[in-house]
Amino acid sequence: MKITEEIKISDNGFVFNSKTGDSFNVNPFGLELLKYIAEDKDFDSIKDEILGKYDVDSLTLEKDFYEFCALLKHHQIVAQGDPMEFK
Amino acid sequence: MSKLAYEKPVISKITAGVPNKFGLPVKQKIISEIDGIPVSELIKDYGSPVFVISEKTVRGTFAEARQAFETRYPKVQFAWSYKTNYLDAVCSIFHSEGSWAEVVSGFEFEKALLLGVNGSNIIFNGPEKSEEDLTLAINHDACIHIDHFDELYLLIETTRKLDKKARVAIRVNLDAGIYPIWDRFGFNYENGEAWNAINRIMLAENLDLIGLHTHIGTYIMASSAYAVAATKLSNLFMATYRKFDHWIKYIDLGGGFASKNTLKGAYMPGAETCPSFDEYAEAISNAIISSEIPHENLPVLFLETGRALIDDAGYLLTTVLANKRSNSGRRTMVIDAGVNLLFTSFWYNLGIYPAKEASDYSEETTIYGPLCMNIDVIREAINFPHVQTGDRLVIERVGAYNMTQWMQFITYRPNVVLIDSEGKTHVIRKKEDIETFKSFESNPKK
Numbered sequence A: 001m002k003i004t005e006e007i008k009i010s011d012n013g014f015v016f017n018s019k020t021g022d023s024f025n026v027n028p029f030g031l032e033l034l035k036y037i038a039e040d041k042d043f044d045s046i047k048d049e050i051l052g053k054y055d056v057d058s059l060t061l062e063k064d065f066y067e068f069c070a071l072l073k074h075h076q077i078v079a080q081g082d083p084m085e086f087k
Numbered sequence B: 001m002s003k004l005a006y007e008k009p010v011i012s013k014i015t016a017g018v019p020n021k022f023g024l025p026v027k028q029k030i031i032s033e034i035d036g037i038p039v040s041e042l043i044k045d046y047g048s049p050v051f052v053i054s055e056k057t058v059r060g061t062f063a064e065a066r067q068a069f070e071t072r073y074p075k076v077q078f079a080w081s082y083k084t085n086y087l088d089a090v091c092s093i094f095h096s097e098g099s100w101a102e103v104v105s106g107f108e109f110e111k112a113l114l115l116g117v118n119g120s121n122i123i124f125n126g127p128e129k130s131e132e133d134l135t136l137a138i139n140h141d142a143c144i145h146i147d148h149f150d151e152l153y154l155l156i157e158t159t160r161k162l163d164k165k166a167r168v169a170i171r172v173n174l175d176a177g178i179y180p181i182w183d184r185f186g187f188n189y190e191n192g193e194a195w196n197a198i199n200r201i202m203l204a205e206n207l208d209l210i211g212l213h214t215h216i217g218t219y220i221m222a223s224s225a226y227a228v229a230a231t232k233l234s235n236l237f238m239a240t241y242r243k244f245d246h247w248i249k250y251i252d253l254g255g256g257f258a259s260k261n262t263l264k265g266a267y268m269p270g271a272e273t274c275p276s277f278d279e280y281a282e283a284i285s286n287a288i289i290s291s292e293i294p295h296e297n298l299p300v301l302f303l304e305t306g307r308a309l310i311d312d313a314g315y316l317l318t319t320v321l322a323n324k325r326s327n328s329g330r331r332t333m334v335i336d337a338g339v340n341l342l343f344t345s346f347w348y349n350l351g352i353y354p355a356k357e358a359s360d361y362s363e364e365t366t367i368y369g370p371l372c373m374n375i376d377v378i379r380e381a382i383n384f385p386h387v388q389t390g391d392r393l394v395i396e397r398v399g400a401y402n403m404t405q406w407m408q409f410i411t412y413r414p415n416v417v418l419i420d421s422e423g424k425t426h427v428i429r430k431k432e433d434i435e436t437f438k439s440f441e442s443n444p445k446k
C-alpha cells in the first residue's frame, strides 16, 4: 500500500490531494497511522507499536485499521492495486 | 506506564462551506436511562430489541393536553384512539385518566369491553362495521359514528331487527384549508351530503343523533385547520337545531395533532415546529365559543388524540450489530431493530441516540435494520458518532402506531416493557417465540 505522490500531509491533520484538489481532515490517530503507512510499514509491525502504546485490543485495532485503509483507497490517498489480485 | 486512550482512526473529506442543516454540530445527545432505569439494565433483563413505555410520560402528556383544553372550554372529553396503541396496559392508563375508548373495528370494540369500558363510553368509528359489529354496538349503547349511506341503511335495518334504538353521530369530511383533504371517510360538508345524512337520520325513528364527528387528517401542522373544521361542525349543529329543534350533544374533532417527531423531508426538527396543545386548544375553543351556538347549549368537545399523546412515552432500545462501509465509502451500520418493528420510520426521521458517551467523531451514516431486505432502512442519513458492535442505542418517540402496525416478519416481535409511575418494570406484552406460531398453524402434510 503506497501513499500516492500527489498527497501532502500536514502535521495538524490536514491532507491535500494536489491532483484532484480534494482536502481531508484526519484525526490524530488516523494521522499517526498515515505516517506509519508513509514509512512503508505493514500492519503487523504497526500493530505491535500501537498495542504497546494505546489502550486497545488487537481485534478492534485490526477492524479499524482495515476500515481506515478502505477509506484511504476510496479517497485515492493510497494507490489502488489490482482488486483481483489476492494475497 | 499507563496507555494512551484509543480513538478510532477517521478521515473525512472537507466539503466547501456548506453548513450543517441545523447550524453547527452540537454535543451528541445520549439517552442512558429511562425514568431512572439504565438502558443496559433494561436490555439485560428484557433482551434486545425491547420497547419501553414510560407511564410517567403518558400521564404527564395527558395532563398537559387536558389542561390546555379544560382551561379554555367548559366540557371536554378525550377518547383514546385504540389503533394508535392498543396494548391493554396502555389503554388502561388512558381510561384511568378518564378517557373513553375510540375504536374502529369489532376487535378493538371487544378489547375495550374486556378492559371494562362501559359500552356507552365507546365511540365506534371507521368504514368497516359488519351487521354483527353494529349489533354489538347497539346492544352496548355505544356511540356509532356513521361513515357512509350504506352503513346508515344497514344500521336502520339492524335497529329494526333488534327493536332497539341506536345512538349515532355522522363522520363529516370537509375542506379545512389543508392538503390532502381526507374525503374518503364520512359525508362531505361542502356538497351538502352531510346535511342530507343528518336529515335522513332525524327521520329515522330508531336513531338518536347525538354527535358530529370529523377527523381532518393526521400530523396536522396548522392549528387554524381545526378552527375551520370546528366552525363547519358548529354550522351543522345550529342547522340541526333550527330545523328539528334538536340539540346535538357533542362535537368530536377527531385526532391529528402533530407529535414532536420530525417528518421526512422537514427542514426543522418537529419538536421546534409542531403546535403545542395550547395552540390547538385555543383554535378549537375559540371557533366553537364564537360560533352562533348559545352558551347554555355548548356541546361537549370530544378529542380522539392519538400520536401526540403517546409518541413521546415510547422508546425502542436496540443494539449495534455491525459497522460497515459501502462501496462508495459511506459509513453504514446495522442494528437489531428494523422496519418490521418501526412502521413510523417510513414517515419520520426517528431520533436515534447512543446509550453511553460515544466518540467525539461523528460521520454521516446510513442505519439499517437487521432484515435481509433492501427496504430495511431506519435512517438514510444521520450524523452519528462512531460506536462499537454491541453498543446500545435508544430510538425515541416510537409510542404511536409501531406497537400496532408492527409486522411479524422474519423474526419475533420483542418484549414490551412498562415502567410504572413508581419506577417498577413490567412486561406488558411478551416476546413471541416458536410456540406462538405453532398455535396458529396446522400442517396437513405432516
Ligand SMILES: Cc1ncc(COP(=O)(O)O)c(C=O)c1O
Binding pocket: B081, B084, B102, B125, B126, B215, B217, B218, B219, B254, B255, B256, B257, B304, B305, B306, B307, B308, B400
Ligand atoms: C377516526 C380517527 N380518530 C383518531 C385518530 C388518531 O389520530 P392521531 O394519531 O393523528 O391523533 C385516527 C387516526 O387515523 C382516526 O382515524
